[in-house]
Amino acid sequence: MVHSYADEGRKKVGLRERLFGKSTAMQKPAATLVPSGVSQQRAGSDERIKRLWENARKLGWSDGEQRKATEMYTELLTLVDEQSTDYNICAILRNRAIAQRSLTNYDAALADLARELEIAERRGDRMRVMECRKITEETLERKRKEQIEAEGGGKAAKLKAMEEQARKLWGQPGPDLDVAFNGLFADLENNDSDIRAEASRILAEDAVQRVTAAYQEYLDSDRRRASLAGRVLGRKATRGLDDMIPAEIAQMLYGVSASFVTCACAHCGHPNKGIAAPPSGPMIPYYSESTQSGTYPIPVLCDKCGKEFFVVWDTDPR
Numbered sequence: 001m002v003h004s005y006a007d008e009g010r011k012k013v014g015l016r017e018r019l020f021g022k023s024t025a026m027q028k029p030a031a032t033l034v035p036s037g038v039s040q041q042r043a044g045s046d047e048r049i050k051r052l053w054e055n056a057r058k059l060g061w062s063d064g065e066q067r068k069a070t071e072m073y074t075e076l077l078t079l080v081d082e083q084s085t086d087y088n089i090c091a092i093l094r095n096r097a098i099a100q101r102s103l104t105n106y107d108a109a110l111a112d113l114a115r116e117l118e119i120a121e122r123r124g125d126r127m128r129v130m131e132c133r134k135i136t137e138e139t140l141e142r143k144r145k146e147q148i149e150a151e152g153g154g155k156a157a158k159l160k161a162m163e164e165q166a167r168k169l170w171g172q173p174g175p176d177l178d179v180a181f182n183g184l185f186a187d188l189e190n191n192d193s194d195i196r197a198e199a200s201r202i203l204a205e206d207a208v209q210r211v212t213a214a215y216q217e218y219l220d221s222d223r224r225r226a227s228l229a230g231r232v233l234g235r236k237a238t239r240g241l242d243d244m245i246p247a248e249i250a251q252m253l254y255g256v257s258a259s260f261v262t263c264a265c266a267h268c269g270h271p272n273k274g275i276a277a278p279p280s281g282p283m284i285p286y287y288s289e290s291t292q293s294g295t296y297p298i299p300v301l302c303d304k305c306g307k308e309f310f311v312v313w314d315t316d317p318r
């Protein structure tokens with residue numbers, strides 16, 4: 001059985017991979033347990049560890065097999081501890097988290113990811129910290145989505161309808177695709193923050209080229225619309241990061257002349273990440289305003305409170 005994560009892995013733009021070279025574990029379970037250059041020729045428990053690791057990773061994505069995998073990783077965690085230099089406990093925690101997540105045991109997955117993050121931060125493993133934070137964000141989103149679906153009602157129906165539209169984004173160019181894209185783009189301004197976030201996620205995953213084109217098309221004619229499109233790209237680029245994204249990286253990721261900055265909402269103080277700005281945006285001081293002002297204002301819809309605020313530069317950052 002082919003699980004959807006495998007499909008996701010194929011179609012997703014491997015952002016971190018493109019940014020920082022090939023990583024050992026994105027959505028897929030980690031492939032390596034042994035830090036490179038470390039000898040593992042030992043008898044007894046080493047053999048057991050190796051066998052468990054190999055066998056767990058061979059299992060498929062059915063619930064039964066993922067339950068089995070969870071048990072194997074749990075046993076591995078009794079054999080490998082944080083002090084181990086021969087094996088990386090973080091890789092086991094990550095894989096168990098992904099197995100738990102596929103079983104929709106979101107809280108257990110989040111607990112493993114939190115532990116992995118804590119260890120990776122302590123070890124200064126920047127790559128792993130970033131991956132782990134990204135996977136944590138995605139897991140929280142899935143948990144939230146499932147909660148909404150379980151509650152039923154209008155919001156659950158809306159998410160279902162959005163899923164239908166997402167599927168149409170993969171179809172042939174034509175009126176159907178246009179309607180789906182325009183509908184999801186309009187949802188970026190929905191009153192509900194969950195709907196806005198889901199629209200952004202879908203557009204970033206399934207229509208990134210069209211969103212990029214919209215950003216460029218509207219940049220000079222409709223800054224508000226350009227900002228909505230740019231933010232879809234920025235949310236994706238800043239996953240797992242606190243920092244801004246400089247122009248060189250934005251160019252590499254999307255082929256656009258932009259940067260992505262973070263700015264607190266002027267109304268509620270929520271830090272809004274991934275705001276598309278001109279290339280020099282991060283280098284020139286900017287601030288947050290509730291009304292349009294300054295030399296170069298960018299309108300932003302706050303991810304949290306949904307109100308519009310402005311990121312403002314007194315010196316033109318273009």
Ligand SMILES: [Zn+2]
Binds near residue numbers: 265267268306
């Ligand atoms: Zn706000």
